[in-house]
Amino acid sequence: MPGIIVMGSQWGDEGKGKATDQLGDRVDFTVRYSGGNNAGHTVVVNGESYAMHLLPAGILNEKATPVIGNGVVIDLSVLFEEMDALIERGVDVSNLKVSSAAHIIAPYHRTMDKVTERFAGKRRIGTTGRGIGPTYSDKINRIGIRVQDLFDSRENLHAKVEAAIDQKNQLLAKVYNRRAIEADRVVEELLSYADRLKPMVTDTPRLLNEGLDAGKVVLFEGAQAHHLDVDHGTYPYVTSSNPTAGGACTGTGVGPTRIDRVIGIAKAYTTRVGEGPFPTELNDEAGEWLRTTGGEFGxxxxxxxxxxxxxxLVVEAAAVANGFTDIFLTKLDILSGLDTIPVCVAYDVNGVRHDHMPMNQRDLAMATPIYEEVPGWHEDISGARSFEDLPIAARDYVKRLEELCGARISGIGVGPGREQAVMINDLL
Incomplete structure (x- = not known):
């Protein structure tokens, strides 16, 4: 049975939670493999909206085991707040598994994130201030705190925290005029979560590989998207991890030979949060209409x-780099009511036409979109359940995007509800 990756193909917020939910009870494991609580998934079930920031969106699937992989950075306070909120709504979260190798977001990571972004001025990246970047930085610098460290001796944990905050305290005091961080207080806070966390801690690579060996379906949920990837995205306006398909392997300990499908999620228009190049951005009434009609708020x-x-060009580049087998197109219903719909098919950069995303970041920042006008439709498509239910113009729009992106569109979202989807090809 397959290993399936679901990931964003634009700049995040494409509706990965909805696509994940479409696989329903045929999934045995749902795995977060990158990012932290800077991400957000929204799933609507029976008219109720569930927003998850750290937990896998598939946690709402009662038959699947939710897993947080080693590639995720975990704010334990957020983790338990999110779990408690779901418990209050009757969701069973007792089967959650957490990698012993996942890194922990400590209080000093949030502090460093906020002060450095504030002092960056015009050079700010547009981070969420959740401490994600500083945690990954400590991970690469080999001074990070991992889940397993909470179950080591208090003395060893204290020594690791001291090593992590040594240079940070120098910066806070001498550069940012802030109070130094006390190691004792950090240790106390981290250990306050240890007893509740311990039953969840697992050797997740072995768990997932044994599941695949047994014929189970493992769904890997990416946070953010391809163009926010630290290696392949619009650097430096990116996240600090690898939400690409390759990140699913490093972020879980499952090898690439175990992956059968890579499903790229694309919104029927384009959105972005934070700083960075965005060639088709609309700073006019049309942009405000998309924002209001689509509910485009983080x-x-x-x-x-x-x-x-x-x-x-954005989606095609993601399809190439990640080897998409399928695309799931979300929010097609938002475009209903337009006479024509512009689609960016190329860029003009200083008079030179680019049919693919330029490799030079400066060229991308200077790109002017070249549009193709596609006929729109006025019918309400929220009740469509088959491709034939869609108006001819909507079908033609989907087919044109498929041609341009170079991967088949296998599913279409036509509303926020779980049932509001048109499936063209089975995603399993």
Whole structure:
């Protein structure tokens, strides 16, 4: 049975939670493999909306085991707040598994994130201030705190915290004029979560590989998206991890030979949160219409999203780099009511046409979109359940995007509800 990756193909917020939910009870494991609580998934079930920032969106699937992999950075206070909120709504979260190798977001990571972003001024990246970047930085610098460290001796944990905050305290005091961080207080806070966390801690690579060996379906949920990847995204305006398909392997300990499908999620238009290039961005009434009609406000931050028309170059680049077998197109219903719909099919950069995303970041920042006008439709498509239910113009729009992106569109979201989807090809 397959290992399936579901990941974003634009700049995040594409609706990965909805696509994950479409696989329903045929999934045995749902695994978060990157990012932290800077991400946000929204799933609507029976008219109720569930927003998850750290837990896998598939935790709402009662038959699947939810897993947080080693590639995720975990804010334990957020983890338990999120779990408790779901418990209050009757969701069973007792089967959650957490990698012993996952790194922990400590209080000093949040502090460093906020002060450095504030002092960056015009050079700010647009982080969420959740401490994600500083935690990954400590991980690479080999001074990070991992889940397993909470179950070592208090003395060893204290020594690791001291090593992690030594240089940070120098910066806080001498550069940012802030109070030094006390190791004792950090240790106390971290250990306050240990007893509740311990039953969840697991050798997740062995758990998942044994599941695949037994014929189980493992769904890997990416946070953010391809163009926010630290290696392949619009650097430096990126996240600090690898939400790409390759990140699913390093972030879980499952090898690439175990992956059968890579499903790229694409919104029927384009959005972005934070700083960075965005060629099709609309700073006009059309952009505001997309934002208002599509409810484009961040699940995690509440920030209004930047909005623009569909950029085929962005999705095509993600399809190439990740080997998409399928695309799931979300929010097609939002475009109902338009006479024509612009689709970006190329860029103009200083008079030179680019049919693919330029490799030079400066060229991307200077790109002017070249649009193709596609006929729109006025019918309400929220009740469509088959491709034939869609108006001819909507079907033609989907087919044109499929041609431009170079991967088959196998599913379409036509509303926020779990049942509001058109499936063209089975995702398993």
């Amino acid at each position: 699940v995690t931050t509440g920030r209004p999203r930047r909005c623009g028309w569909f950029d085929a």
